[in-house]
Every structure is written in structure tokens, then in C-alpha cells.
Amino acid sequence: MPKYQLPDYNNCCVNMISSVAKYFKINTMHPTLPIVDKALKQKFRNIVVLLLDGFGKELFNRRCQKDGFFAKCYAQDLSAVFPSSTTPATVAFKSGYTPLEHGWWAHFLYFKEVGTAVNLYLNTNAYSRAPSGLNHIAHDLMPYNTIHERIYKKHKDTIRCYALCPTNCRDEDGITQITYESYDEMAQMVKTICQNDGQHYIYAYYDYPDKIEHKTGPYSNETAQKLAEIEGVTELMCQSCPDTLFLISADHGQTEYNEVRDLANYPDLYDTLLTTPSGGTRTTNVFVKAGRQAEFKKLAKKYLGDKFLILSKKEVLQSNLLGVGKPHYKIDDTLGDFLVISIADCGIFTNSLYRLPQVVPRGGHGGLTKEEMTVPLFIYKNK
Numbered sequence: 001m002p003k004y005q006l007p008d009y010n011n012c013c014v015n016m017i018s019s020v021a022k023y024f025k026i027n028t029m030h031p032t033l034p035i036v037d038k039a040l041k042q043k044f045r046n047i048v049v050l051l052l053d054g055f056g057k058e059l060f061n062r063r064c065q066k067d068g069f070f071a072k073c074y075a076q077d078l079s080a081v082f083p084s085s086t087t088p089a090t091v092a093f094k095s096g097y098t099p100l101e102h103g104w105w106a107h108f109l110y111f112k113e114v115g116t117a118v119n120l121y122l123n124t125n126a127y128s129r130a131p132s133g134l135n136h137i138a139h140d141l142m143p144y145n146t147i148h149e150r151i152y153k154k155h156k157d158t159i160r161c162y163a164l165c166p167t168n169c170r171d172e173d174g175i176t177q178i179t180y181e182s183y184d185e186m187a188q189m190v191k192t193i194c195q196n197d198g199q200h201y202i203y204a205y206y207d208y209p210d211k212i213e214h215k216t217g218p219y220s221n222e223t224a225q226k227l228a229e230i231e232g233v234t235e236l237m238c239q240s241c242p243d244t245l246f247l248i249s250a251d252h253g254q255t256e257y258n259e260v261r262d263l264a265n266y267p268d269l270y271d272t273l274l275t276t277p278s279g280g281t282r283t284t285n286v287f288v289k290a291g292r293q294a295e296f297k298k299l300a301k302k303y304l305g306d307k308f309l310i311l312s313k314k315e316v317l318q319s320n321l322l323g324v325g326k327p328h329y330k331i332d333d334t335l336g337d338f339l340v341i342s343i344a345d346c347g348i349f350t351n352s353l354y355r356l357p358q359v360v361p362r363g364g365h366g367g368l369t370k371e372e373m374t375v376p377l378f379i380y381k382n383k
Contacts, residue, residue: 002307004343004368008079009098009324013089016078016247016377017096017147020047024151024159024201028096029325035075039245039379046194046244048202051093052230053086054210054365056218056253057374063224069235073248073378080252082321083283083341084365084372086210087120089251094146094163094203098323100331103142105322106285107366108278109334111137117278121169126278142330151201164189164204183208183230187237194241206230210254210365217362218254218371238380248378254363255371257282257345259307264350266303272296277350278334282342282366285335293337300340307344309368313337342367 009015010031018028019036057077064070081092081099087107088099099105108117108126117126120138124131148161164186167179180186183206193200209218209226216222238246263270263277263284272292279285288296293312300310313335316322321339322331340348347364365372 002344003370004309005079005370005373006319006368007082007321007323007373009081009320011077012079012081013093013249013251014081014096014098014323016249017049017093020049020201020247021096021147021150023047024155026147026150026154029101030096030098035377035379036247039247039381042245042381042383044243044245044381044383045198046200046202046241048190048194048204048241048244048246049093050234050246050248051090051203051205052209052248052250053205053207054213054218054252054254054363055227055250055375056371057376058253058371059209059213059218059223059227060376062219063227064231069231069238070248070376070378073246073380075377075379078249078375078377080250080373080375081323082368082373083280084252084367085280085283086251088322090205091144093205093251094148095144096147097144098325100320100323100327101325102144103328103330103334104138104144105331105334106279106283108280109138110275110278110285110287110336111141112333113137113141117276127276142328146203148201148203155199159199159201160193161201162193162203164202166205166207169205169207183233187233190237191240194244213254213363215362217256219256220362223363238382241382244382246378246380246382248380250375252365253371253373253375254365255345255367255369256362257342257347257364259346260349261304261346262349266299269296269299269303272299278336279339280366281347281349282364282372284340284348286338286340287336288338296338300338304340304348307342307346308348309339309341309343311339311341313339343369 015033019032021028091104274287
């Protein structure tokens with residue numbers, strides 16, 4: 001059995017955001033992060049939380065210059081939340097809640113209200129990609145308050161709050177959301193806001209290097225080139241923002257994998273399933289027909305047990321894999337009978353239903369490998 005790394009909910013983005021909440025005198029449900037608390041002992045006019053999608057610690061170690069900007073700002077490692085995927089992590093960054101609490105715990109979730117799996121951010125059918133049929137099912141059934149909304153509510157006369165994201169990643173975030181077309185444009189927006197009078201809190205999300213890692217691999221020359229561009233722009237941005245604290249991290253890392261297993265290739269296993277699988281491509285969520293749970297687990301271990309963990313719903317919840325805190329009421333609905341979790345160089349699909357090309361992606365995330373589950377935290381103070 002390959003080694004794997006469980007999430008640490010005392011040392012992750014939730015704790016970093018809890019430190020920010022504490023700084024702004026907002027109630028927090030989780031322990032803060034000591035290194036961020038220490039940085040925030042100084043008062044700053046601007047606080048910027050920058051999320052670089054897919055920027056894992058292993059990528060930092062392999063592809064960043066030892067004397068570069070990121071190396072100089074490196075503070076410590078953080079754990080990713082689980083699954084090590086963008087949807088549960090970005091909502092954790094924005095809300096300060098664990099996936100167990102906010103409910104957005106996977107990329108695709110099965111909703112009984114529409115009888116299918118839905119892409120939470122895009123609000124589309126996970127398989128046909130057609131609109132879900134409701135206004136925005138995830139926001140309607142699992143609304144959450146962002147940290148910037150809570151800061152604005154408490155300090156609306158003194159602090160302006162912003163959420164920045166690429167145009168193609170826009171969601172129903174609410175409070176003063178600004179979209180941009182390029183990282184250069186985003187950096188200019190951050191500089192403009194920080195140079196304005198008054199106090200500001202900015203959450204900025206960028207969908208790279210993740211996008212290029214999926215296509216060429218996390219440690220490819222193409223990924224390294226893109227990361228170098230990001231590093232250069234980030235350094236200039238940070239140096240141009242007076243009286244500003246930058247907290248820079250990632251939602252997850254990526255791992256290389258060279259094998260994909262299609263559940264549809266195991267007819268006896270697939271026959272035990274009640275619905276089409278949901279979740280993602282390295283952690284798959286399955287509902288099993290009544291009375292066939294033991295059969296599913298036996299067959300899943302037979303076909304997948306060399307590179308996957310097969311955990312029952314009870315085991316997932318008892319292990320706090322999705323986090324700590326009060327479970328969201330939809331967790332009981334959306335979490336299936338089992339999670340099939342990659343802990344090695346293997347992804348899991350149902351290609352006939354996902355309609356994905358029959359190729360092996362070069363980079364992926366969502367599982368429990370160290371590469372996916374460890375991200376760096378960078379702290380830059382411009383006083």
C-alpha cells in the first residue's frame with residue numbers, strides 16, 4: 001500500500017483565514033495559524049490573500065529558484081483540505097469553514113433535488129454539461145458567508161473588501177467581485193486598490209499554474225515557465241503595494257499519474273452502483289444499491305485496492321477526512337456509501353459517462369498523495 005498524507009485541520013487554509021478573521025475582530029470557529037498571527041501583530045492598511053491554483057510544495061521545491069522571490073517569502077508548509085481539489089479548497093479560503101461545514105466538498109456532487117450530479121461552480125449537469133435546471137443549486141442549498149462579507153458587515157464604514165477572479169471562473173460570490181482577463185491585469189487591480197486611500201481586504205484567485213499542469217504535467221518545462229512568469233509579476237505587485245501584508249498560498253498541489261481506471265470496465269463492480277459516480281477523478285463518490293455494500297467493498301478492493309483507499313461513509317466521517325466542526329446538513333445527502341480515493345499514480349474515471357478523451361492526464365489532484373496534500377505559505381510584508 002503506497003504511503004499517503006491525511007489533511008491537518010490545525011494547519012491549513014482554514015486556520016490562515018481564521019487568523020485574518022481574528023485580526024479583523026470577526027468570530028472564528030477554528031484555531032488560528034501562529035505564523036500568520038505573528039505577522040498580523042503589525043497593523044497593515046491592506047491585507048491581500050492570494051490563491052495560486054495548483055501551486056504545491058513539490059512544485060515549489062523542484063521549479064522555483066532557490067534565491068527567487070517565492071523562496072525569500074517562504075514561511076512554512078500547509079496542509080490542503082480534502083479532497084485536494086479546487087472547489088472544496090476555494091470555498092474554505094473564502095469562508096474559513098472546512099469542507100464538512102460548508103458542504104461544497106467535491107467538484108461534482110449528486111443532488112437528489114435534480115436526480116443527478118452537478119458541477120458546483122458552473123451549475124451544470126456533470127455529464128451532459130447542460131444547465132442543472134435550477135437557479136444555482138449549490139448556492140441555493142448550500143449558501144455560505146465569505147470572510148470578506150463578514151469583514152464588510154462589521155467594518156463597512158472603514159474597510160473595503162474585494163474578491164478578484166478570472167472572468168471564466170466567476171461564481172455567485174456576491175460582495176464586490178471583480179473579474180480580470182490576465183494575471184498582469186489582476187496585479188494591476190491589486191496595486192490600484194492598495195494605493196487608494198483607506199483600508200482594504202482583497203481575496204484574489206488565479207487559475208494557474210493548475211491549468212497548464214493538467215495539460216503538460218506539474219514538473220514540465222511549460223509549467224516551470226508559467227510559474228516563473230507568475231513569480232515575476234507577483235514580486236513587482238508586492239513591491240508596489242505600500243503598507244500591505246500578502247498571504248500567498250494554494251488550494252492543492254498536483255501529482256503526476258500515468259494510469260486511469262474506468263469503473264465501467266468492471267461490470268460486476270459497476271452493477272452494485274445505485275447512481276452514476278460523482279466527486280472527481282482522483283476521489284470518486286459512489287452510492288451503492290441496498291444490501292450490496294459488502295459486495296461493493298470486496299470488489300473495489302479486488303480491482304482498485306492496490307492504488308486506492310476504499311472508505312465507507314462512516315469511516316470518512318469518523319476520521320474527520322472532510323474536516324472538523326458542525327457538518328453541513330447536505331453532507332448526509334451528498335456523501336455516498338463509499339469514497340474511492342487515489343493514493344498513487346492512478347486516476348479514476350467513468351469515461352463513458354464523463355465523456356472524457358481516452359488519454360491519461362499528465363497531472364492531477366484530488367487524492368491523498370503528499371504532492372497533492374502539501375502546499376507552501378508565503379508571507380510578504382511591505383511596510
